[in-house]
Amino acid sequence: MNGMLGLSLKGLRRDLRASDVRALFIALALAVAASTMIGFFLDRLDRGLTRQAGQLMGGDIKLEQGQPFDESLYQTLRDAGLTLADQVDMVSMISRGEAFQLASLKVIDAAYPLYGEVRVDLGDGQISQLPRGPEPGSVWIAPRLAQLLGVGVGDSVQVGQAELTVSGLIEREPDQSAGFSSFNPRLMMRIADLDATGLVRPGSRIEYELLAKGPPEAVAGVDALLERLAGEGVDVEDVRDDRPQLGSALERAEKYLSLAGLAAVLLAGVAVAMATRRYVDRHLDTAALLRCFGATQSQLSSLFAWQLLWLALSASALGALLGLAGQAGLLALLAQFLPMELPPPGLLPLLMGILTALAVLVGFAGPTLLRLKRVSALKVLRRELDPLPASAWLVVAVASLVFGALLWLYSGDLALSAGLLVGGLIALALLWGLGGLLLGLVLRLAGRSSVASGSFAQALRLGARQLARRRQASLGQLLAFAVTFAAMAIITLVRGDLLSAWQAQLPTDTPNYFAINIQPGERDGFVQLLDGAVDARTALYPMVRGRLTAINGDQPREAVPEENRGDNALQRELNLTWRADVPEGNRVVAGEWFADDSGEPVGGDSERPVPISVENGLAERLGVGLGDTLSFTIGSDRVTGEITSLRDLDWDSFRPNFFVIFPPGVLERYGHSYITAFKLDASENRDLLRRVVEAYPGVSLLNVDAILERVRELLAQVTRAVELVLIFVLLAGISVLYAALTASHSLRTHESGLLRVFGAGDRLISRIQGVEFALLGLTSGLMGALLAELAAAGVYVGWLDLAPRLHLTLWLVLPLGGALLIGVIGHLLSRGVRRQTPMASLGLLGEA
Incomplete structure (x- = not known):
């Protein structure tokens, strides 16, 4: 065995001068570099999320709904041994003088944060790590918001009807949300100042969050309570089951990066297959000579296998170094979207890279290398006695199986891997x-x-x-x-x-501004302020927040198709509206609208569910159609509607659109606000925007x-x-x-x-x-x-x-x-x- 290892190393050193071996080395190194670059990056993300799951979510348990939680729930969770923290999330316009900017508000209490510390610049030129939020009467803002408003530490900003002092610039939050879901810069303030802002109004888009931290046994002790709350429409996240994710856009980027890396592996495999042909042709005479000296087929196989194994390991080492450098570049480019500082790379991607190199060798070079063991000793006398080359079908079949296995290994999705492999082979033939x-x-x-x-x-x-x-x-x-x-x-x-x-x-005339959180008492004045000053405006639509809590009387997660149980409509409150006629940009594709020619409501008396119209795409995802019923929890009430029409929407119109529309006379008794969209050239009408912000500080303008x-x-x-x-x-x-x-x-x-x-x-x-x-x-x-x-x-x-x-x-x-x-x-x-x-x-x- 030692003699075979030494002979293989000696042969490899001699062969490194040959162009085909250099081609093999380069192709394998590139395959490892591409796979390890993505592997190192994604491994760091995964281990960072796992290590800091509670910190990223803000607690071991996170409850979320559109209204404040009952005091009895707080007492029950405290009795179970959990530490609690309140948080309110909303979007509002922030201003200073004539400068204004939409911001995401994180309203926290004295217990924040349950995990980690806030990295903040308090204005002394040094970054501080603090286990708390801003003091009452002050706010911390993101540097980007400070730049947009032209403010610094010590200046004041207008938040709704309250004027608060900027006491710090947020560098990093322990529970910072990741991905591309939030396009607005952050402002952090205390719950004690929330009432003074006047932003909490009936129908406002507000998310109340209750965060809990405790030992594993305390968290496990409230499982039954969490299950009941989820059935009542509360969005429940448990760090044991719902590890925080990176956001759908970044997850798609992950998959795209992985597929691009595998494309490099595939091309490198093609290069390996081409270089192996020349490698085998050069070694046929050597193999024949070794057969003359008594070498068996198994000894020939071992010799060349060890030689290529040393080549693969050395190429893997170089590829891993290139992969480390590449993942550092990826991290630098995507750092602003990541929710945390990532741990150093682990060894698993390196092992996966070596496995990739070996798999590429076996899959793309293996059938061709079989010629070496079948060479005849007579070839030293008759050069035409070459063993027959491997069948092209065999080469393609083995390479396809190995690459399909790599697809499965890296994606973890057998159906996706099989689909890509079959589709790729068909596309390759075409x-x-x-x-x-x-x-x-x-x-x-x-x-x-x-x-x-x-x-x-x-x-x-x-x-x-x-x-x-x-x-x-x-x-x-x-x-x-x-x-x-x-x-x-x-x-x-x-x-x-x-x-x-x-x-x-x-x-x-496509609108470029949305105005949300317009209260009923502000509706007429807001319209008068806009009319004649904007280029175009849509109608004002009332909005009521409601959570879908039953489909045909069953729990939503049990009633919808299994593949759609994670749909966003089941995770959050929906914006409901009412309207007598079909909104602009909507088209009824099935059923009838609420009113017939006489103007009387269609269906919906005191003993039957009210008629509702549902967007066609949502109906397909929920697995419902005409005649099915949807129940919504609004505050403490429950409203049930029967689907009497399905609509197609123009989602690209930049107009207010709603998944569910009720007839008039059903939702008016609930707290609601209005939304509208309008077209405005901000560079020419900045004074109008300033007057809107000053007159209606609780109205959010979305640019x-x-x-x-x-x-x-x-x-x-x-x-x-x-x-x-x-x-x-x-x-x-x-x-x-x-x-x-x-x-x-x-x-x-x-x-x-x-x-x-x-x-x-x-x-x-x-x-x-x-x-x-x-x-x-x-x-x-x-x-x-x-x-x-x-x-x-x-x-x-x-x-x-x-x-x-x-x-x-x-x-x-x-x-x-x-x-x-x-x-x-x-x-x-x-x-x-x-x-x-x-x-x-x-x-x-x-x-x-």
């Missing part, structure tokens, strides 16, 4: 056929070039012929680079084009333009992180090109020698090779542009509901950029071929 047609067309055009005879025309024709001679290898490279170019183009389009195109297609600008910033930040991963994808694509050059080294060298024999000089050979790679890059760019256009069209139609558009710049940049990039890289990598003398080149005839 792209292979399409790529063959496109490559054939380009080669035919190049071969029939009408350019006058000359060195360039000659190089063009000869380069096209050489590319056609290696058609199968060229197709593999074409697909690899086309997918890489398409991925980069899609990222660019998403960041720079889709959002702006979506905005450009909105009507000119849609500011939110869209924030979306652009966040989108740009995330796409930069994805582009960092795509660098590895591009490098993996280049490794495919390097491996293809390595695999065809003997043939290219022999062709170069033949050209020299027939009088070709260095310049002509250089041009022929440059043209060959440029044509490959040009075709890859055309294919990538087509894939990017199709993907963008899918996003337009399926996501943004827009008409597809043609990106002419894409069709110019990708083909020319691909020709330049692949042409230059291929030309540089093939310098060694051009340096061979004709005699040495012709001497490789037997290997070609």
Whole structure:
């Protein structure tokens, strides 16, 4: 055994001078780098969330509802041995002088925080870690809010009807919410000051939170109480079951990063498969000689397996270092969205990286390496006695199974992995056929070039012929680079084009401001203030907060389809409204509206549920339809409605929309506020906004333009992180090109020698090779542009509901950029071929 290990190490040191082994090493290192970069980053996130779960949630238990909790609940939880803290969350306009800004208010009591400390700048130039919030009469604000309002520590701000002093700038909160759900800067204040602000009004959008901390046995002792509260419509989070998440947008970014990393692994696997062919061809004579000296098939297998294992481990070490550097870059780009400081990386991603390298070797190189153990000893005398190459179907089947296993390992979703694998194989077959047609067309055009005879025309024709001679290898490279170019183009389009195109297609009178929390007594005055001063305004819609607590008399979580039990409509209070006619932008698609031609209500007498209209998408998610009943808890009352109509909504209209609409005469007795939307050029009407804030401090103005600008910033930040991963994808694509050059080294060298024999000089050979790679890059760019256009069209139609558009710049940049990039890289990598003398080149005839 020791002798086999030593022989394998000696053989590896000798082989490192060979281009195919270098190609194997580079491809494996890139596969490990891509997988470990994502692995290290996500592992740090996961361990950080697990370690600080209670701190991130704010307590071991979190209860949330739209009204204050009963005092009896506080006493019950305290008797169980739990420490409690109150918190109120809302959105309100904050102002100072003529500057105003919408902010997210966190209203806390003296017990805050139950876990951790608040990192805050108190104005002395140093950051303090404090186990408390601001004192009564003062507030702490986010630095961004301070910048927007032009205030600092010691200045005062207007919060509703109260004037409070800024005593600190929040650097980090222990229970800071993550993700992209909150676009407004934070203001933290004490509950003792809440009444003075006048922000708590009937129908206001307020979330009351009750946080509890205690030993595990105390938390377990209130399980029955928590279950009862959940059944009554209280949103219950338990740190044992509901670990805080990162937010849906960042979770989607995680999946996107993981898939991009696996794309790099797949391309690296293709490079491994190409380089292995050359590696095996070079070692057939060595294997035959070892057979002559008595080596068995198992000994040959062990020798080359150990040699490749050392190669995989060394490549894994380099890849892990690159992965560590890459995850540091990801962390720097996404730090502002993360809820905490992350722990250092663990060892699990490193082990996963090594496993990835070994899996890539086994899956993409294994069938080809089997030729080495089947070599005959007679090959030392008769060179034509090569073992038959592995079947192409066997290579594809084994590689697909191994890559599918990697998909499953990294995603944890068997159905998703199987779907991606099957869909990928089908797409590969289609792209292979399409790529063959496109490559054939380009080669035919190049071969029939009408350019006058000359060195360039000659190089063009000869380069096209050489590319056609290696058609199968060229197709593999074409697909690899086309997918890489398409991925980069899609990222660019998403960041720079889709959002702006979506905005450009909105009507000119699309509202850009929402006004919420308008009280009934303020309604007429608010309308008079806006009328004549704004470009367009929607109707005022009343809003009542209600939680869905029963579907056809059953608990909602039990009544809805299993896959939709986590739907947001079951987790929070819904905004309910009433209206006599169908709102603008709504269309009844099933059933009848509340009133018939006589104007009388349709259904809903004192003994029956009232009729309601439900948005069609919500009905599908809840698994309900016409005739089903929904029960809502509003305050201490329960209102049941029967679905008599379903509606489609225009969610992109930037108008107030509601999932559930009641007929008039049902909800008016409950506390409610109004919402409206209007179009206003803030740069020309800033005085109007100031008068609205001064006259109605409790009304929140939501600037849609500011939110869209924030979306652009966040989108740009995330796409930069994805582009960092795509660098590895591009490098993996280049490794495919390097491996293809390595695999065809003997043939290219022999062709170069033949050209020299027939009088070709260095310049002509250089041009022929440059043209060959440029044509490959040009075709890859055309294919990538087509894939990017199709993907963008899918996003337009399926996501943004827009008409597809043609990106002419894409069709110019990708083909020319691909020709330049692949042409230059291929030309540089093939310098060694051009340096061979004709005699040495012709001497490789037997290997070609």
